[in-house]
Amino acid sequence: MSPLDSPALRAKNAGKRADIRADLLLIADMIEPGSRVLDVGCGDGVLLDYLIHFRQVTGRGLELSQEGVNACVSHGLSVIQGDADLDLADYPDGTFDYVVLSRTLQATQNPREVLEHLVRIGTRAVVSFPNFGYWRIRWALLTRGRMPVTRSLPDPWWETPNIHLCTIRDFLELCEAGGIAIERALTIGADNRAEPIGSMRRANLLGQDGLFLLRRADR
Amino acid sequence: MTSQDTRPGTADRPAAAGGADSAARNGAPAGERHLPGEQVVLAAGSPMPLDSGAQLGPFTVAYRTYGTLNAEKSNAVLVCHALTGDQYMAEPHPVTGRPGWWEVMVGPGRPLDTERFFVICANVLGGCMGTTGPQDLDPATGKPWGPTFPVVTIGDMVRAQKLLVDHLGIARLFAVVGGSMGGMQVLEWxxxxxxxxxxxxxxATAAYHTAQNIAFHEVGRQAIMADPDWDEGWYQLSGKTPRRGMAVARMTAHVTYLSEQALHRKFGRRLQDRQKPSFGFDADFQVESYLRHQGSSFVDRFDANSYLYITRAMDYFDLAAEHGGVLADAFRRSPVRFCVMSFTSDWLFPTSEAKRIVHALNSVAADVSFVECDSDKGHDAFLLIEPEFHETLNGFLNGCCEGLGLPQGQLRPLDQSHDPTRDRVT
Known part of the structure; x- marks a missing residue:
């Protein structure tokens, strides 16, 4: 480990970007302080920056947009430009304690492969995605007959990057098929409140986003 | 790669250039010239083995430092210069009088801030600005080395720099930074x-020199070696200079440092000091006049044999080959924090080559950042005012400072009226 990554020094220099989005805070709460984290699709690095400064993690990022990457690097974060569909294959097994994929799974070409890479590269993966089974989406489709536009899914169908939308029920099925065990399962409601998934029917209807802590079932 | 010569848009000046300082350089071994800056004799006890199998030493390394080394010796930054650069990166060049080649990068309020870093730059082995190279005297014969100077590699240059860093008593460099051939040295370090x-x-670099880049270098070398004044490399003995060959080599190379867009923006098809074509082979077009100036002014500050040797060093560079053909093995378990940078319009060292480096680093879980800066200025962009590039590098260095308790830097706006890289044509 580089002396630059010393958690003690990171902690000493903490003090920026403390208030982050509630859904990102819920992700941060799933991550052990001091661990090694890869944030896939890290955007402008808000979560990564928070994790480094307030959870003392060793953080890395992968981001598709060059704008996002440049913003991250000029904030001192270790981030590279890359594509989750193509570049996760480069990372060796077990490099990280956690790999985070926040609201990005639905935009990948091959979600199953991406998921399998996440739990291969990381001991655990933290994955969140917009739940297409959320009641407002069902309602919009039922009553208006149009592709729904919500806070989590803000773009019209013809320019959305989201090409592989799924419901929470669908996601659990994929995990099962891919040999992925679920350690924690939450929904995030419209009020940004997290709720553990008890009843699947209820979660799939009332959860705007799903948030999961995953690992490989055979580990 | 370049330095002074790339800057001025010189279409507004005559193609001829003076050779006032060429006598000061040609034929005068480094030790006898009076160049500002420090010189140190290294490998005095035992000669340094070279990659070719030959040995060299003792030899001289000429270097400049800017800023102050702190008590912990934790703020030293080594800058590795490009093909025809030298140690005078942040001060007027002693031969040409032009601004230093990286004045936009090095100085107070710049990314390599001399108020917080101790910045070192040494002339490379084989160079012609005070470090031992082919124009110096071979102690065995008392004559200039000329074409008998041993072939040096990027690895040899870095080994020599490491001896310098040892000499300065610096256990660990805060950073090693460089573009183009300088970037190759950074990877080697x-x-x-x-x-x-x-x-x-x-x-703006790569982990190996591509066939296309070797090809361009070979054109340049052949131009020099085809000049009768090259004298099979012994021109110093006859007091000649292979001016035409060097000028052509520089003109060819210079085109590779720019981009089609940059050339178009700077010159288009505009004519030089005339209203209509001469229907002859004068420099009718501004771009011709510019290149001729670049070529002829290069002769006055650079040694032909040095150019041959240093281009060769770049050609031989292949970091993967040094590690059993697997680039990633060069970086296995590396504690180094990397920031790889490229420019969109650089076709000499394109982003695809930077990505190869990044993929290799990723595959061994190294700490790597990668930034591609948008610029239409071609390979030379790394020498020019590119705010996004400077901001990102500053941010990266700040991130590294944070871990060490070194002060954070804040960029100050450059005084554009004194922009040493300002394009005077457009």
Missing amino acids: AARYPERVLAAVPI
């Missing part, structure tokens, strides 16, 4: 001495 480097910033 990180691979060879990972425990001596905290952060590595290879810019």
Whole structure:
């Protein structure tokens, strides 16, 4: 480990970007302080920056947009430009304690492969995605007959990057098929409140986003 | 790669250039010239083995430093210069009088801030600005080395720099930074001495020299060697200079440092000091006049044999080959923090080559950042005012400072009226 990554020094220099989005805070709460984290699709690095400064993690990022990457690097974060569909294959097994994929799974070409890479590269993966089974989406489709536009899914169908939308029920099925065990399962409601998934029917209807802590079932 | 010569848009000046200082350089071994800056004799006890199998030593390394080394010796930044650069990166060049080749990068309020870093730049082995090279005297014969100087590699250059860093008593460099051939040296430093480097910033570079780049170098070398004044490399003995060959070599190389867009923006098809074509072979077009100036002014500050040797060093560079053909093995378990940077319009060292480096680093879980800066200025962009590039590098260095308790830097706006890279044509 580089002396630059010393958690003690990171902690000493903490003090920026403390208030982050509630859904990102819920992700941060799933991550052990001091661990090694890869944030896939890290955007402008808000979560990564928070994790480094307030959870003392060793953080890395992968981001598709060059704008996002440049913003991250000029904030001192270790981030590279890359594509989750193509570049996760480069990372060796077990490099990280956690790999985070926040609201990005639905935009990948091959979600199953991406998921399998996440739990291969990381001991655990933290994955969140917009739940297409959320009641407002069902309602919009039922009553208006149009592709729904919500806070989590803000773009019209013809320019959305989201090409592989799924419901929470669908996601659990994929995990099962891919040999992925679920350690924690939450929904995030419209009020940004997290709720553990008890009843699947209820979660799939009332959860705007799903948030999961995953690992490989055979580990 | 370049330095002074790339800057001025010289279409507004005559193609001829003076050779006032060429006598000061040609034929005068480094020790006898009066160049500002420091010189140190290294490998005095035992000669340094070279990659070719030959040995060299003792030899001289000429270098400049800017800023102050702190008590912990934790703020030293080594800058590796490009093909025809030298140690005068942040001060007027002693031969040409032009601004230093990286004045936009090095100085107070710049990314390599001399108020917080101790910045070192040494002329490379084989160079012609005070470090031992082919124009110096071979102690065995008392004559200039000329074409008998041993072939040096990027690895040899870095080994020599490491001896300099040892001499300066610096256990670990805060950062090693360089563009183009300088970036090759940065990669070599990180691979060879990972425990001596905290952060590595290879810019506009590649882990090997491509066939296309070797091809361009070969054109340049052939131009020099075809000049009868080259005298099979012994021109110093006859007091000649292969001016035409060197000028053509520089003109060819210079085109590769720019982009089609940059050339178009700077010159278009505009004519030089005339209203209509001469229907002859004068420099009718501004771009011709510019290139002729670049070529002829290069002769006045550079040694032809040095050019042959240093281009060869770049050609031989292949970091993967040094590690059993697997680039990633060069960086396995590396504690170094990398920031790889490239420019969109650089076709000499394109982004695809930077990405190869990044993929290799990723595959061994190295700490790497990668930034591609948008610029239409071609390979030379790394020498020019590119705010996004400077901001990002500053941010990266700040991130590294944070871990060490070194002060954070804030960029100050450059005084554009004194922009040493300002394009005077457009």
